[in-house]
Structures are given as structure tokens and as C-alpha cells.
Amino acid sequence: xxxxxxxxxxxxxxxxxxKLAVESGISYNTIIKIERGGIKNPKIxxxxxxxxxxxxxxDELVE
Numbered sequence: 001x002x003x004x005x006x007x008x009x010x011x012x013x014x015x016x017x018x019k020l021a022v023e024s025g026i027s028y029n030t031i032i033k034i035e036r037g038g039i040k041n042p043k044i045x046x047x048x049x050x051x052x053x054x055x056x057x058x059d060e061l062v063e
Contacts, residue, residue, distance in 0.1 A: 003047065003061045007035050009054050024053035 010020050017035070021028040026049055033039045034046075051058045 002037075002040055003034060003042065003050070005061050005063060006050065009056055009061060013054060015054075020050070020053060024049045026050065 010017070015023070017031045018028055020026070021031050024031075026046055030039065030042075030046070034042055034050075047058055047061065051061055054061075
């Protein structure tokens with residue numbers, strides 16, 4: 001599940017990668033790897049945490 005809208009969604013909120021890491025409980029390094037495509041299929045638990053932190057649906061991150 002590639003999160004192609006993660007970077008845009010994060011930037012629309014005005015959040016840094018560090019802020020997203022804190023708000024989601026996901027490590028900063030993992031955020032970087034997901035955004036750069038190093039992790040192409042993150043665990044569903046990770047996707048759920050990111051979506052909740054950003055107040056969007058999973059579909060919005062994937063579409």
C-alpha cells in the first residue's frame with residue numbers, strides 16, 4: 001500500500017516529519033523511509049496511526 005498522498009497531506013497541515021512522528025507515535029526514521037519510498041508496504045497499524053494523526057482516512061493517504 002503506497003501512501004502517495006502522505007507528503008502532501010503532511011505539508012498541507014504545516015507539519016514537519018518530526019511533528020508527524022510525534023503525533024503519530026511512528027519513528028522519525030520510519031516516516032522518512034515511507035515518504036522516500038524505502039518502505040513501499042507499511043504495516044496497516046502504521047497506516048492507521050498516520051491517518052489518525054493527520055485526521056484523514058486511509059483512502060485519502062492512498063488515493
